[in-house]
Amino acid sequence: MLITNVRPWGGDAVDLEVRQGRIVAVHPAGTAVVAADAAGGTVDGRGRIAVPAFTDVHVHLDSTRIGLPFREHTASPGVWNMMCNDRENWRDTPIPYRDVVAGTLERMIARGTTRVRSYAQIDVDCKLERFEAVMAAKEHFAHAADVEVMAFPQAGLLLEDGTIPLLEEALRSGATTIGGIDPCQLDRDPVRHLDIVFGLAEKYGVDVDIHLHEPGHLGVFSAELIFERTRALGMEGRVSLSHAYDLANVHPDVTARLMEQMAELDIAWATVAPASGGTQFDLARMTEAGIRVGLGEDGQRDYWSPYGNCDMLDRTWQLAFTHRLRKDRLIEHCAAIATIGGASIMDRTVQRLTSPDDRPGLAPGDRADIVLVDGETIASSVMDRGTDRTVIHNGRLVADKLAVLPNPAA
Structure with missing residues (x-):
């Protein structure tokens, strides 16, 4: 494949040659020639910006109403109340639940996301039904995106x-990450909670991802217990x-000490760019560390929130906005976090960001996961957040044009 007349990270126009x-x-723009037998042909970049395709490292594909009628938000505050509201309503959909899940992933791919780490709620109410729906969506769109599925105990x-x-059972059936959530506030037994999570990770050779909503020094206490187990198990x-x-x-x-231990x-740290009235992690300092x-x-x-539209470019805007960033280089850093930053969490062979000015992912040797977007600069x-997008995986x-193309192997 040749991807012609594109501007990697908003730089000079070039042609990208892709093989295998x-x-x-x-190549300088306009100088490359596609081989006659090239299966991918030529993609006309039309002067658009090329960035690595987006990576969503924190999405609940099983918790979605994308494609369904908008509804009034009915949940009370708090993790347990939100979970109960979800539990009462998620089955009540006018189209099959699995189609809702698959349609959400399809919409994400159409907007430029080709790497996904999805939670799948597992509890005594839904058992493996939601996990199996996410696994089915992963299989259906395996040609267009890499999806990791996490076994997640949303109810503790x-x-x-x-x-x-x-x-x-989920870990034996293909989940590659085990989740945990608020060891102190929800289960109220952080030692046992984390012993179970890390014990399952060790037993099945999977990664760990802990949801940590806990405030202040309670969150610090849980984080330090997580650090202890990570060190003890060589994880x-x-x-x-x-x-x-x-x-x-x-x-x-205290924050500086926590960052030192994380480094x-x-x-890794996965954020969803929440609104916050307090101090936020400094994104540049995190990367530099x-x-x-x-x-x-x-x-x-x-059923937790009316927000979310499957568009990681939109969420990149939110990351910059909630961190009160105005300088172009720091907004570009947000785009790097939304692309290669997340990719380095899912795949440790991917080059991690080394500074807020680092713009990797589009050099010879890099995997050709690319999204073309319109714009003057990053x-x-x-x-x-324009809609003239082309996605390569x-x-x-x-x-292309916000629609996933048919699977040629189907």
Whole structure:
């Protein structure tokens, strides 16, 4: 394939030559010639900006109402109340639930996301039904996106009998990450909660991702227990903290100490760019410290929240906005987090960001996962969030004009 007349990271126009799923050469615009037998042909970039395709490292594909009529938000505040509201309503859809899940993933791919780490709620109410729906969507769109599925105990591990065997069944059935959630606030037994999570990770050889909504020093306490287990089990590079927004809202010395431990243990951070009235993690400092940072959309217009539209470019805008960033280089850094930053969490062979000015992912040798977007600069693309997009996954054209193309192997 040749991708002609594109501007990598908003730079000068070039032609990208792709073979066997990887970029093999970067030519001055208009100078490359596609081989007569090239299966991918030529993609006309029309002067658009090329960035690595988006990576959503924190999405609940199983918790979605994308494609369904808009509804009034009915949940009361708090994780348990939100979960109960979801539990009461998620089956009530006018089209089959599996189609809703698959349609959400399709919409994400159409807008430029080709790497996805999805939670799949597992509890005594839904058992494996939601997990199996996410796995079915993953299989259906395997030609267009890489999807990792996490076995996630949204209702906790200890509050309802029977959750742990269901998690084990999911891990035996293809889940590649085990989740945990608020060890102190929800299960109220952080030692047992984390012993179970890390025990399952060790038993099945999977990664760990902990939802941490806990405030202030309670969150710090849980984080330090997570760090202890990561170090003791030699799981450096295989643990992520999701949310954990209040770890930046304690004394600056405490936050600095936590960041040092995250860097030492290679613990990644996944944010969904929430609104916050307090202090936020400094994205540039996190990257400079060597911490892998990724972005996700969380739920998609679900029973927890009416927000979410499957568009990671939109969420990139939100990341810049909630962190009060105005300089172009820092807005571009948000785009790097939304693309290669998350990719380095899902795949540790992907080059991690080394500074807020680092713009990797489009050089010879890099995998050809690319989204073409309209805009004058990266910052303008983030601000305007245009819809003239073309999506390439593993060197194949998979979406154009906000529509996923048919699977040629189907």
